Amino acid sequence: METLANLALGFSVALSPYTLMLAVIGCFIGTIIGALPGLGPSNGVAILIPISFALGLDATSALVLMTSVYYGAMYGGRISSILLNIPGDEPALMTTLDGYPMAKRGEAGNALVLSGVASFVGALFATIGLILLAPVLARVAFLFGPAEYFALYLLAFCTLGGIASSNQAKSAIAACIGLGIAMIGVDSSSGLPRLTGGNLHLYDGVDFLVAIVGLFAIAELFFFIESHGKGSSIGVILEKVTIPWRYIKQTSWTMLRASVVGFIAGVLPGAGASLGSFLAYMSEKSIAGEKGGFGTGVPKGVAAPEAGNNAAAGGALVPMLTLGVPGSGTTAVLLALLMTLNITPGPTLFRDNPDVVWGLIASLLIANVVLLIMNVPMVKIFVKILTVPAWILLPGVTLISFTGIYSLTGSYFDLLMLIGFGVLGYFLRKLDVPTVPVILGILLGGNMEDALRRAMTLSDGNVAYLFSSPIAVGLWLAAIVGFVAPMFLRNILKRPQAVTD
Amino acid sequence: MASDRIFGLVILITAVAYIAAATQIQTNMFSGEYLPKLFPVLIGAVAAISSLVLVFKPDPDPDWPASRTWGNLVVAVIVLAVYAVMITPLGFILPTAITAAILSYQIMPNARNAVLAGIGLSALLFVVFKFVLMLGNIVAYRIPTPQKLWDAISILIPFVGH
Numbered sequence: 001m002e003t004l005a006n007l008a009l010g011f012s013v014a015l016s017p018y019t020l021m022l023a024v025i026g027c028f029i030g031t032i033i034g035a036l037p038g039l040g041p042s043n044g045v046a047i048l049i050p051i052s053f054a055l056g057l058d059a060t061s062a063l064v065l066m067t068s069v070y071y072g073a074m075y076g077g078r079i080s081s082i083l084l085n086i087p088g089d090e091p092a093l094m095t096t097l098d099g100y101p102m103a104k105r106g107e108a109g110n111a112l113v114l115s116g117v118a119s120f121v122g123a124l125f126a127t128i129g130l131i132l133l134a135p136v137l138a139r140v141a142f143l144f145g146p147a148e149y150f151a152l153y154l155l156a157f158c159t160l161g162g163i164a165s166s167n168q169a170k171s172a173i174a175a176c177i178g179l180g181i182a183m184i185g186v187d188s189s190s191g192l193p194r195l196t197g198g199n200l201h202l203y204d205g206v207d208f209l210v211a212i213v214g215l216f217a218i219a220e221l222f223f224f225i226e227s228h229g230k231g232s233s234i235g236v237i238l239e240k241v242t243i244p245w246r247y248i249k250q251t252s253w254t255m256l257r258a259s260v261v262g263f264i265a266g267v268l269p270g271a272g273a274s275l276g277s278f279l280a281y282m283s284e285k286s287i288a289g290e291k292g293g294f295g296t297g298v299p300k301g302v303a304a305p306e307a308g309n310n311a312a313a314g315g316a317l318v319p320m321l322t323l324g325v326p327g328s329g330t331t332a333v334l335l336a337l338l339m340t341l342n343i344t345p346g347p348t349l350f351r352d353n354p355d356v357v358w359g360l361i362a363s364l365l366i367a368n369v370v371l372l373i374m375n376v377p378m379v380k381i382f383v384k385i386l387t388v389p390a391w392i393l394l395p396g397v398t399l400i401s402f403t404g405i406y407s408l409t410g411s412y413f414d415l416l417m418l419i420g421f422g423v424l425g426y427f428l429r430k431l432d433v434p435t436v437p438v439i440l441g442i443l444l445g446g447n448m449e450d451a452l453r454r455a456m457t458l459s460d461g462n463v464a465y466l467f468s469s470p471i472a473v474g475l476w477l478a479a480i481v482g483f484v485a486p487m488f489l490r491n492i493l494k495r496p497q498a499v500t501d
Numbered sequence: 502m503a504s505d506r507i508f509g510l511v512i513l514i515t516a517v518a519y520i521a522a523a524t525q526i527q528t529n530m531f532s533g534e535y536l537p538k539l540f541p542v543l544i545g546a547v548a549a550i551s552s553l554v555l556v557f558k559p560d561p562d563p564d565w566p567a568s569r570t571w572g573n574l575v576v577a578v579i580v581l582a583v584y585a586v587m588i589t590p591l592g593f594i595l596p597t598a599i600t601a602a603i604l605s606y607q608i609m610p611n612a613r614n615a616v617l618a619g620i621g622l623s624a625l626l627f628v629v630f631k632f633v634l635m636l637g638n639i640v641a642y643r644i645p646t647p648q649k650l651w652d653a654i655s656i657l658i659p660f661v662g663h
Contacts, residue, residue, distance in 0.1 A: 176548035190532030415585030
């Protein structure tokens with residue numbers, strides 16, 4: 001009953017004409033962002049945060065707008081996967097495996113609609129899961145002291161690193177770069193600057209928005225300059241689009257199973273959407289067996305990763321909202337949004353700002369419906385947008401990023417740092433060092449250090465305090481397993497290679 | 502192989518420098534003697550250990566671009582840096598048009614398209630930012646004094662700027 005009352009509160013916030021309009025705009029922009037190759041959800045949300053902030057939107061409106069963009073981008077990612085064999089972001093990789101063969105067979109329209117429906121099922125399931133699970137987890141989170149929080153942050157870095165990269169050392173370095181940058185600035189307890197090298201511009205610390213936009217968007221520009229815009233799309237043709245009821249019926253159980261798998265993967269802190277779509281695809285593949293024909297363009301192979309991907313995206317919001325620990329790259333960016341809006345995620349969020357939380361959840365449900373309506377009949381429009389050539393798109397994205405950051409701070413120093421992060425992002429990605437741990441490090445570094453410091457102050461410097469409760473020990477063990485296990489599993493769970501022409 | 506070794510060494514040196522800097526962090530009676538240093542030192546230590554792993558167990562080299570492309574990338578970085586310092590003294594439209602045109606040319610070397618992209622993007626983004634989103638500090642153009650222009654450019658020159 002309490003849940004229903006909360007939901008009613010949420011809808012009363014989210015159903016005003018103004019917020020509804022924002023949701024529709026957000027879904028539209030999000031789908032475009034997701035669909036454009038090289039512009040994934042994290043990227044898109046990151047570029048839009050400074051702009052939405054400069055617009056002076058209040059917390060709820062900004063949240064509604066950005067979560068709509070987030071969900072929209074998750075939907076949009078499938079369009080370029082299916083039509084171009086280019087995943088818009090990492091989780092969409094699995095969709096290319098069967099989606100692209102389907103499109104080559106002339107069933108592009110069917111694949112797009114089917115994946116749209118699968119996305120809807122996955123996202124709807126995850127949002128319901130979020131409604132049921134988040135308040136429970138928020139109550140558990142009240143038991144968390146500094147020792148538990150420190151272990152939890154560690155768990156996020158370990159599992160994220162374990163999955164995001166093929167080399168544990170590299171993901172550890174990535175996390176350290178992020179954490180190291182987070183330490184720069186005036187120390188909260190002594191009021192003295194730390195690690196600034198005497199540069200006054202650094203006294204405020206490094207703005208995580210600058211880092212996110214630089215690592216994602218500016219680095220992308222360098223990649224496009226390197227490749228001279230190859231891999232962007234010209235001449236995609238899509239014939240009449242009808243609703244393939246047969247396929248939807250055929251894959252309904254697949255979608256549900258994939259949603260469950262994806263949601264669970266998403267809830268794990270640090271694991272995120274890539275793992276969700278991967279596990280959903282692999283489990284359906286093994287259920288279908290050899291005769292299932294996965295990889296040759298079967299509808300189930302399209303429905304499973306899309307449902308799993310979107311369910312994981314929703315599931316990733318659970319640890320982000322209740323514990324302040326994001327479960328994926330994009331939720332890390334959403335966490336950045338919350339921090340910009342001065343909202344601290346965590347158990348107190350549910351107690352102190354129920355209108356924000358439930359407004360957010362209601363807007364997720366709304367966004368989901370809007371996206372389904374938008375994506376089935378309007379898929380042709382989005383396909384058209386895909387044909388924007390890279391020589392307009394990338395300069396445009398770069399300048400939007402610059403102007404966004406500039407309108408926020410008005411400082412040339414931040415713009416130069418933006419370029420610096422772009423260069424860093426280019427080299428890191430070239431060297432196969434994941435960039436998401438860097439972002440997570442910058443975002444969470446301050447909180448993680450606070451947890452450690454409070455633990456040390458409470459225990460008078462006794463290190464054993466960090467392992468003093470069963471929850472903390474459990475989290476430490478999970479962190480170690482999450483970091484070590486992928487080294488051994490890597491040979492067994494090989495990622496399927498993308499189809500090549 | 503070599504790439505990862507070099508990267509590992511760079512990280513190792515940075516990590517050691519970071520630890521050294523961390524031990525020099527000023528403290529006072531509010532923060533206690535070691536708490537502000539503890540976490541930065543831990544981060545440096547983890548990074549140093551991980552970088553040693555890379556030095557001794559490197560991955561295969563990535564495909565580095567050809568030297569011509571390196572030139573292009575350096576040009577792009579310089580163009581963006583000049584843009585960053587010029588947007589305040591010159592206003593939005595002119596630097597944006599030039600930057601967009603150069604970047605566009607670098608992705609697809611076609612002069613006519615590049616000019617069109619520069620003018621089009623600059624005008625479009627100005628209208629969107631100024632009149633649709635109404636961002637406050639976007640100014641169409643400014644006519645700077647030579648002194649202001651020099652001040653802005655000198656930021657990019659090491660040891661001359663501030």
